[in-house]
Amino acid sequence: xxxxxxxxxxxxxxxxxxxxxxxxxxxxxxxxxxxxxxxxxxxxxxxxxxxxxxxxxxxxxxxxxxxxxxxxxxxxxxxxxxxxxxxxxxxxxxxxxxxxxxxxxxxxxxxxxxxxxxxxxxxxxxxxxxxxxxxxxxxxxxxxxxxxxxxxxxxxxxxxxxxxxxxxxxxxxxxxxxxxxxxxxxxxxxxxxxxxxxxxxxxxxxxxxxxxxxxxxxxxxxxxxxxxxxxxxxxxxxxxxxxxxxxxxxxxxxxxxxxxxxxxxxxxxxxxxxxxxxxxxxxxxxxxxxxxxxxxxxxxxxxxxxxxxxxxxxxxxxxxxxxxxxxxxxxxxxxxxxxxxxxxxxxxxxxxxxxxxxxxxxxxxxxxxxxxxxxxxxxxxxxxx
Numbered sequence: 001x002x003x004x005x006x007x008x009x010x011x012x013x014x015x016x017x018x019x020x021x022x023x024x025x026x027x028x029x030x031x032x033x034x035x036x037x038x039x040x041x042x043x044x045x046x047x048x049x050x051x052x053x054x055x056x057x058x059x060x061x062x063x064x065x066x067x068x069x070x071x072x073x074x075x076x077x078x079x080x081x082x083x084x085x086x087x088x089x090x091x092x093x094x095x096x097x098x099x100x101x102x103x104x105x106x107x108x109x110x111x112x113x114x115x116x117x118x119x120x121x122x123x124x125x126x127x128x129x130x131x132x133x134x135x136x137x138x139x140x141x142x143x144x145x146x147x148x149x150x151x152x153x154x155x156x157x158x159x160x161x162x163x164x165x166x167x168x169x170x171x172x173x174x175x176x177x178x179x180x181x182x183x184x185x186x187x188x189x190x191x192x193x194x195x196x197x198x199x200x201x202x203x204x205x206x207x208x209x210x211x212x213x214x215x216x217x218x219x220x221x222x223x224x225x226x227x228x229x230x231x232x233x234x235x236x237x238x239x240x241x242x243x244x245x246x247x248x249x250x251x252x253x254x255x256x257x258x259x260x261x262x263x264x265x266x267x268x269x270x271x272x273x274x275x276x277x278x279x280x281x282x283x284x285x286x287x288x289x290x291x292x293x294x295x296x297x298x299x300x301x302x303x304x305x306x307x308x309x310x311x312x313x314x315x316x317x318x319x320x321x322x323x324x325x326x327x328x329x330x331x332x333x334x335x336x337x338x339x340x341x342x343x344x345x346x347x348x349x350x351x352x353x354x355x356x357x358x359x360x361x362x363x364x365x366x367x368x369x370x371x372x373x374x375x376x377x378x379x380x381x382x383x384x385x
Contacts, residue, residue: 047134073106098140274288302337310346323378
């Protein structure tokens with residue numbers, strides 16, 4: 001009679017419990033985002049430098065300006081050069097540089113606008129109007145809310161200074177609208193393109209991660225199948241010669257030794273099938289599988305299990321249940337199996353009414369056996385520590 005039996009789900013897929021660390025995907029996304037920002041900043045650095053030289057410096061030379069305008073131009077150039085120290089190394093500027101640069105260019109733009117006459121504020125002499133937006137993009141590319149707020153503040157401040165300087169007519173208003181729209185649309189377009197590139201980079205990372213997960217799943221499935229075939233081949237290596245001898249008439253199916261070998265092969269195969277089941281307690285499940293084969297032959301087997309489950313490696317379970325399969329395959333009428341688990345060791349013992357020599361072994365699993373009259377006692381012991 002069996003005291004404890006464990007249900008099994010046949011041929012459980014070991015990949016069901018596999019999962020990939022999502023932190024890797026997050027790291028890849030952040031790395032892609034960093035590369036996009038670094039590349040766009042390099043482009044913005046070049047655009048800002050070219051515009052400052054061609055438009056800003058050219059306007060200072062072409063039109064009369066207050067001496068303060070040259071100071072404000074120096075501020076713009078200094079902020080650009082300071083940002084270049086980090087941008088050329090493909091690193092974002094530090095927070096202190098960003099905050100200081102935004103304040104500096106906004107203040108310099110307000111001063112450059114204040115020293116211009118009202119009629120020139122939205123004319124070609126107003127070199128600082130278009131320069132501010134590109135400098136803000138360079139500083140706040142990865143801080144979109146702050147960038148939009150700074151751009152809005154710049155527009156409001158510039159239009160306010162223009163309105164306070166005099167009363168514009170309809171032509172002046174139309175001209176101012178064209179200047180404001182053309183400058184801000186180009187800069188906002190650059191921001192939109194940057195967000196588009198970030199989205200494409202994120203999608204590329206997701207596709208690459210999914211392909212990597214698929215490749216890993218395929219590799220794991222292939223490895224699992226190879227291991228399964230190797231395990232079956234190892235067990236069938238002893239079974240196939242037996243079947244060949246039976247088919248060729250070399251062995252007599254009525255002989256006791258032939259029946260014992262067939263019973264042993266059946267027990268080993270059943271234990272191998274049980275090894276691949278997804279169960280909470282694999283050792284008990286494999287021991288129970290061996291017991292079931294003996295019971296089907298008409299052997300009365302009692303199984304006693306004591307102790308809490310402990311993790312037992314697959315190769316150790318094979319060594320623990322191997323002698324058990326031999327002893328049960330030779331049993332005639334009765335057998336008693338016990339499984340004892342303590343904090344320091346795991347023992348599998350069997351007493352059967354069979355005269356069979358299981359043998360002794362030392363190593364990770366110690367096997368001891370002895371014959372007492374018409375009974376054989378076998379014990380396999382594995383020390384967990």
